[in-house]
Amino acid sequence: MNEEEMETLLKNLEARGFADQRLKLGIEKTEQLGLPTFLIPFDRAFDGGQMFYKLQIQWNDDALGFELAAIHATLRTPVSIDRNVFQGFDTVVLDKQMDEIDWQQYWNSTIDGPALPDNFQNAIGCIDGIAQLLLSESTQAKHAGDLLMYKHWPANIYNIFSGEPDKMRRAHEHSYTFKLSSYPDISAATAYTIISEMAASFLNSDQQNSASLTLEHSNLQQIQRAIATSIVFGNPNGSLSQLTFNSPIQEILRTPYGEIMIMYAITDHVVPRLKNGDRVLNDNIPTEIYVDAGLKESQYTAFKHKTARPKHPHRKGKKL
Numbered sequence: 001m002n003e004e005e006m007e008t009l010l011k012n013l014e015a016r017g018f019a020d021q022r023l024k025l026g027i028e029k030t031e032q033l034g035l036p037t038f039l040i041p042f043d044r045a046f047d048g049g050q051m052f053y054k055l056q057i058q059w060n061d062d063a064l065g066f067e068l069a070a071i072h073a074t075l076r077t078p079v080s081i082d083r084n085v086f087q088g089f090d091t092v093v094l095d096k097q098m099d100e101i102d103w104q105q106y107w108n109s110t111i112d113g114p115a116l117p118d119n120f121q122n123a124i125g126c127i128d129g130i131a132q133l134l135l136s137e138s139t140q141a142k143h144a145g146d147l148l149m150y151k152h153w154p155a156n157i158y159n160i161f162s163g164e165p166d167k168m169r170r171a172h173e174h175s176y177t178f179k180l181s182s183y184p185d186i187s188a189a190t191a192y193t194i195i196s197e198m199a200a201s202f203l204n205s206d207q208q209n210s211a212s213l214t215l216e217h218s219n220l221q222q223i224q225r226a227i228a229t230s231i232v233f234g235n236p237n238g239s240l241s242q243l244t245f246n247s248p249i250q251e252i253l254r255t256p257y258g259e260i261m262i263m264y265a266i267t268d269h270v271v272p273r274l275k276n277g278d279r280v281l282n283d284n285i286p287t288e289i290y291v292d293a294g295l296k297e298s299q300y301t302a303f304k305h306k307t308a309r310p311k312h313p314h315r316k317g318k319k320l
Contacts, residue, residue, distance in 0.1 A: 001031055005065050009057070012068060017188030018042050018055060027057065031066070039072070044188055048196050049077045053188065073191040074175040075199060079151040086141035087132040091148070094129045097122060098152040107157050134161075174199045176264060198261045201245050201252060223281065231262075233270050233280045240281070243269050249284055259289055266293040274299065 001009070010024060023040060030038040036059040043052045051073060058069035081095040106120050133145030149158050150168045159165045174195050178186045223240070226232050229248050234240035243265055245252060252258040262285060270280065271294065280295065283304040290300040 075195040089129040
């Protein structure tokens with residue numbers, strides 16, 4: 001990539017809200033590997049949480065150059081630490097101490113050499129506190145330690161020390177991939193808006209998981225009422241579960257990003273829980289959404305509602 005091509009790419013990224021000197025260095029370093037596609041990380045804080053992006057730079061044969069092909073975006077909602085004292089460690093105090101340390105730089109320094117810079121001496125005390133929490137016999141203490149690691153440490157380090165990293169991510173992270181072929185005008189801020197609206201559209205996970213129905217003739221009216229605000233799925237001859245939204249599904253579908261939200265809910269929260277013979281019972285969700293979510297015809301109910309749907313030409317995407 002010559003200097004002119006690099007400048008064009010960086011201006012495109014800057015116009016989308018991705019402006020950082022490290023981007024150029026990351027692109028130059030990764031391009032040297034000679035790969036046709038590579039990912040450049042970028043993060044940005046918003047009021048509603050921290051966004052982590054992976055910018056997919058890809059070679060375009062037609063343009064004979066590299067260009068932005070997709071943005072993989074993840075929203076991490078704010079993590080709050082409740083005050084508890086375990087093994088003499090106050091969790092709120094430990095949280096504040098960890099917040100003062102650049103943990104990415106700390107872990108990089110431990111990899112680069114054995115000598116620890118003076119400004120990281122407090123990190124040792126924090127790590128000792130985390131260790132004491134994780135080694136405690138108290139389940140609450142272990143959870144506090146895991147939560148503090150998740151909040152402050154880089155993801156790759158957290159994955160090493162956490163016993164259940166996926167559990168924490170399911171509780172606090174929401175991801176989506178925006179392909180530029182479908183979202184040509186996508187920006188850092190727009191990606192945040194879409195994903196944060198997705199996250200806000202669901203009730204909390206405890207409410208989701210506790211909801212269940214039994215499909216009997218006497219309960220068909222109950223199920224019909226449920227699908228107005230929930231995705232109802234499971235074995236038609238047995239137990240059903242429901243994923244509940246804060247608003248009726250038809251109202252969500254009328255919003256600019258409504259179809260994306262429903263598809264995200266299916267791919268991220270329903271599909272992983274579908275077993276052999278299960279299907280989604282909602283007949284108020286357009287068939288195209290089921291197809292885009294990857295469901296087979298036997299796994300969903302035909303769309304019966306004839307209400308007008310807004311047109312969203314850039315609806316399709318893929319869950320990361």
